[in-house]
Amino acid sequence: MKARGAVIHEIGGKWEVEDLELSGPGDHEVLVQVMASGLCHSDDHFVTGDLAVTLPMVGGHEGAGIVKEVGSKVSRVKVGDHVSTLFIPACGTCRYCARGQSYICNNGAGMEHGLAMDGTPRFHLAESGKGIGGVTRLGTFANYLVCHESQTVKLPDDIPFDVACLVSCGVATGWGAAVNAAVIRPGDVVLVMGVGGVGMNAVQGARHAGADHVLVAEPVEWKREAAMNFGASEVFASVDDARERIAHLTNGQGVDAAIITVGRVDGDIIGQAFEVTGKAGATILASIGSSDKYIAASPQDFTNFAKRIQGVMYGLCNPVVDIPRLLQMYQDGRIKLDELVTKRYDVSEINEAYADMHAGNNIRGVIVHTH
Numbered sequence: 001m002k003a004r005g006a007v008i009h010e011i012g013g014k015w016e017v018e019d020l021e022l023s024g025p026g027d028h029e030v031l032v033q034v035m036a037s038g039l040c041h042s043d044d045h046f047v048t049g050d051l052a053v054t055l056p057m058v059g060g061h062e063g064a065g066i067v068k069e070v071g072s073k074v075s076r077v078k079v080g081d082h083v084s085t086l087f088i089p090a091c092g093t094c095r096y097c098a099r100g101q102s103y104i105c106n107n108g109a110g111m112e113h114g115l116a117m118d119g120t121p122r123f124h125l126a127e128s129g130k131g132i133g134g135v136t137r138l139g140t141f142a143n144y145l146v147c148h149e150s151q152t153v154k155l156p157d158d159i160p161f162d163v164a165c166l167v168s169c170g171v172a173t174g175w176g177a178a179v180n181a182a183v184i185r186p187g188d189v190v191l192v193m194g195v196g197g198v199g200m201n202a203v204q205g206a207r208h209a210g211a212d213h214v215l216v217a218e219p220v221e222w223k224r225e226a227a228m229n230f231g232a233s234e235v236f237a238s239v240d241d242a243r244e245r246i247a248h249l250t251n252g253q254g255v256d257a258a259i260i261t262v263g264r265v266d267g268d269i270i271g272q273a274f275e276v277t278g279k280a281g282a283t284i285l286a287s288i289g290s291s292d293k294y295i296a297a298s299p300q301d302f303t304n305f306a307k308r309i310q311g312v313m314y315g316l317c318n319p320v321v322d323i324p325r326l327l328q329m330y331q332d333g334r335i336k337l338d339e340l341v342t343k344r345y346d347v348s349e350i351n352e353a354y355a356d357m358h359a360g361n362n363i364r365g366v367i368v369h370t371h
């Protein structure tokens with residue numbers, strides 16, 4: 001069948017919106033009519049080359065849509081179901097899924113090629129016939145995609161797609177960074193560095209977990225103001241600007257958790273977060289960026305102060321459980337999602353949308369697909 005979506009051909013290139021041919025679903029696969037896709041920063045990391053993937057590739061991994069067709073052995077969803085797309089499969093039976101860590105499901109292996117699990121492409125460029133992958137085996141910047149059933153979770157029918165899509169990546173990642181990775185406790189002092197589509201949810205998660213003080217460091221003024229609406233207690237333009245207040249609140253010890261949710265991370269930023277993290281505290285790394293083998297942190301500080309740096313994949317969430325739970329919290333009014341979507345775009349506007357992201361104009365931009 002025919003699809004249309006945004007493809008990246010080379011590092012440093014522009015997104016090209018192209019006609020695609022889509023192969024039908026295999027036994028354990030589903031055809032999804034993609035209704036909305038978040039413009040996650042991770043897709044931009046494929047463009048810059050921070051994350052190495054096989055190009056060309058259809059972009060997008062933060063999706064929500066409707067199941068239109070299922071393979072003969074699919075049991076997880078059925079035609080007509082509204083679904084969230086998972087950027088890592090949750091197979092349920094591998095070593096990690098079985099022990100409640102589906103955020104590192106073994107079936108994520110090979111994902112950088114974007115091909116189906118049998119190693120063959122589902123997308124084909126209409127013009128040349130060349131088979132290509134989709135980001136994380138999805139490709140939600142296309143209006144239709146075929147993915148493995150283990151990369152879907154059924155959604156309630158009454159959740160708007162442009163809100164639901166965000167929960168499949170940015171919301172789960174940010175929320176989980178605070179709740180699952182930092183393990184924030186009532187009374188804690190927390191610093192969130194960078195409040196985009198992930199960081200804003202780290203703020204919400206920290207508040208929900210009972211932190212007394214949720215400090216935010218964010219260079220963009222209107223985002224600092226928006227963060228107050230998501231539960232931040234005080235906002236600063238930089239970590240340096242927050243130092244005095246952190247010292248005051250913690251008797252000079254440092255924060256219980258410093259959560260890094262900046263657009264692009266490097267070893268100096270991790271070092272800065274680690275430095276303001278207090279004894280037995282956690283520096284939480286949810287951002288992607290440099291792959292240099294360098295972090296500006298003193299080994300002695302790990303030992304002497306019993307500090308840790310914890311990496312976060314998918315917010316350490318189990319999306320089959322956590323996505324419906326987060327959406328229930330949204331429906332109950334305990335977590336804000338509508339306010340995360342600051343602009344909606346047609347897929348033809350995708351380059352403008354990413355320019356807006358870099359300019360700090362969005363918390364989250366969302367592509368609303370047409371069919």
Ligand SMILES: [Zn+2]
Binds near residue numbers: 042043061062169170
């Ligand atoms: Zn993402």
Ligand SMILES: [Zn+2]
Binds near residue numbers: 089098105
């Ligand atoms: Zn698994």
